[in-house]
Amino acid sequence: MAADYKSLHEAFVSNHEGTSLVEIACVVSTAPLGVLLRSCLIGVFCSFRFSIDFCTLILPVFLCFTVLADHAFAVCVSMALLSASLLATLTQSKHSAPTTHDYLCTSSSGKNSFISHFRAYVNVAAAISILAVDFSIFPRRFCKAETFGTGLMDIGVGAFVVANGMVAPEARGKWPSSSTLYQKSHLVLQSVISTLPLWLLGFARLLVTKSVDYHEHVSEYGVHWNFFFTLAIVKIFSTIILCIVSPKLSWLLALLLGTGYQYMLTKQGLQDVILHGMNGTDSRHGIFDANREGIFSSFGYLAIYFASVQLGKFFLFKRTKLKQWIVVLCVLIAADVCFWILLHFTQIHVDPVSRRIANLPYVIWMMAYNLQLLPCFLLVDLLISALIHRGVLPYSNSDEHCLLEAMNRNGLFYFLLVNLLTGLINMSMSTLFATSLQAVMVMLAYLVLLSVVTVTLHSKRIYLKVW
Template sequence: MGSRAAADLVLDPNPKIYHNQYGGNRTLEEAIAKYVPVYEWSWTETLFQSWESLLLILATFWCIFLARLVSHKLGLFDSPNRCYAVEFALIILPCILLVTVAVDYSCYVGLVMLLATLWFLQRSRFLERARSRQQFDLGKRPVALSVLRSVTHLLTAVCILAVDFESFHRPYRKSRQFGAKLMDIGIGLFVFTMGSVSRRTRNFTDLRRSVVYSALPLILLGLARTVAILVVGYGQDEHEYGQHLNAFFTLGFTKLLGALVSILARRDVHLLPLGFGLLLLHQFGLSILGISDYVMDDEVVRSNLFNANREGLVSLPGFVSLYLLSIYVNRWMVAITQLTYSQMVQKLQRLFSIALILWSLFGLSTYAIGISRVTCNFGYVMWMMAIGGSTLLISFGAIDFVINSVMPWDSSGLEVDEQEKGLLTEETAAKKRAKPIVPFTISQALNQNGLTFFLVANLLTGAVNIFLKPENRSSLESVVILLVYMFLATKLAHELLKRGIRLA
């Protein structure tokens, strides 16, 4: 399954040595071992990995919802600092524990969360209160999307440092070829959330804006990271994106190519067939033309720029497809922002149906072609869309339908929108001081300065690896270091939010 045919092996003058069209040679036994079993995957193990990853994501969402309820109950919405403290304790601390020392208790934690949720739904009479509402105001940028973006930033930031500690749960580490582990999710959800706050390119002005303000900075950051790694001598796994490419390059090129391709769509609805069409062509190349095996073959000599960076380059069509489909989901979400009760229920039902279809496609892909982040194949894109759709459904329902019905919070959205755009004037700054910028303080902070937060997290990760030697730290030391690391990164973003400053 997933292996290249024996016809790809070419007989060498030495009858005991064989080589393939991509370079490298080996004995017949080595060749058979290479081309038959290496690219196989266990679909049951992949499903379990996906469930394990999804459980942690849902636990993080649950902690965010809990922080919202606790802050409201304690009346902390007039104090961003106290809200931040509550959210740090209820969101970031559990997230760190669940990927390190408390990972063995994940199922029990999930059970407690489920029971607590059922108890809250039963006691709050949320359905009765939701029916009594005149309308549901989602806004042009739904809170559900903001929360999803913040969860992506938080989990990625925690994992990029935690993975260097012995206490980190090893099954969460990235897959080399096929798999659906926690750290495989990071780049995919970044692309999904990037698309969820983007629009299709309509003209040259839109294209120039996307390139100059979004794609180019990411590509320059990728270049800076590559240069810094070469200068410092910091190790990089070439099987992730290649010898020279990294996640910043992938995001930048995805934004650039996505902006170019989306010009072909005259309406938002055209993004759906455009994205799926590109994805099917990508999968055809991976499966039928043998490109997947070419990417994953360790014997392919990294003799030129393309071979050296084949992982990052070959995966781009898949990520562009994911980006286009994400834009479509976002445009559908915000098509109507003022909903009646029946319209709200209908939207939730449609989201549930979409999530069910996506998970079904993921399940079929798991069995037929596998899930590969390295090539961003059809299965991986369906996995990301399924996670994105499911978390939007849960966040959309929990925040807008349940929590805001039970514990409403009057927010005009003016301050948050202007903070995210970096357009605070003296007048709106005065309003900001008069009105709280909470709930979801940390989520707002990461949405306003997500790239700044991620850069700081990367710099701190490098500093910890150079000066603190994480591989030699005990479990307790690893938790303490991770807490300090996340406090420094999130507190910086929080202080920028309080001052209405948007850097990137």
């Protein structure tokens, strides 16, 4: 890769200030709306399952991330109106329906589809953004903010940490209430072993990017650090800490870590160290100074992880009636409002959001953002259940064959394939100079290939798992 093109590419993805929180919220709303639209169509066009899945679950998100970014609200309204029209048509053919009381008192299936949908969309959003950012069709305001700010891509690693924390063994109750030193050592060893694929992927990415002189955004994590190392570190250190402190106190750990880390940032000069190096000259000498963003931001991601474990414990508490999930929905909405208010307060009186250092406002933003999206998926899930109960939508096991379910089954492999294809595409063409049509065609081919491979593995029951 020519040095001048590499420099041009690095400049293309650097020094951005982000966009508004409202725009991000609008853009990501296509995800739950896509799930609803799919459910309305899949019963009628079941023979075209893959096409329906791709056109409702992937395509709207891709369009709102790129060429229709300025019209995201119109896309969301169109999807909602189309779903409503389809449901109205289906409802007209039904003559009788159970009462609302009957529906609320029916037994819950016990399967939290909304969590699965949320986790799958974390992968979808990452897959689209990682490659689209290298094309001009991706708005620069959606790129990661250089230091302070809220870009669409700033959600990435934080959302992955939330998605993993919610279904971690600690959240699912698969954690010993009391254990000996030997058992605790075994838990830590298991944690280290489970992260080996992440370490391998992290070092593989490091070796490849250095050997082919691939473009890098150094201020994102550092010279050698990357996304995979952050996930591995968070997993290992969270296990060590939870061997000392009960998972029941995950909320307290999140609070102490988040506020303690912010105190060190603002009162003890740690923020200047992260932004400008140990000697204040932006030097990158030595392993520690070269990777200071990745190392120190892990404290913020640990706080997010512990908060997510507490959230997962709340979600995975056994509920036998659908009306109990209505209560969960109300609690989530109330909690989300509180987090948005807290975010507004901290941005004024503490610091703006910074994904680069994963400060307290970033931790709060990640919880506010994810607590905004999760109730949307839950609401759609409850609505679909109600429509099935009333006979408007046919009951089926279509979720088992859903593209999102396939992604969840092979989340790590999916993300690995995303990184491999992104690298191959960038090395085979000059993405910066691609026309809008070329960019859209390449992106669609890339997303279709990802979906086909994922669905094929799922149909053959081939699954790869880290934790």
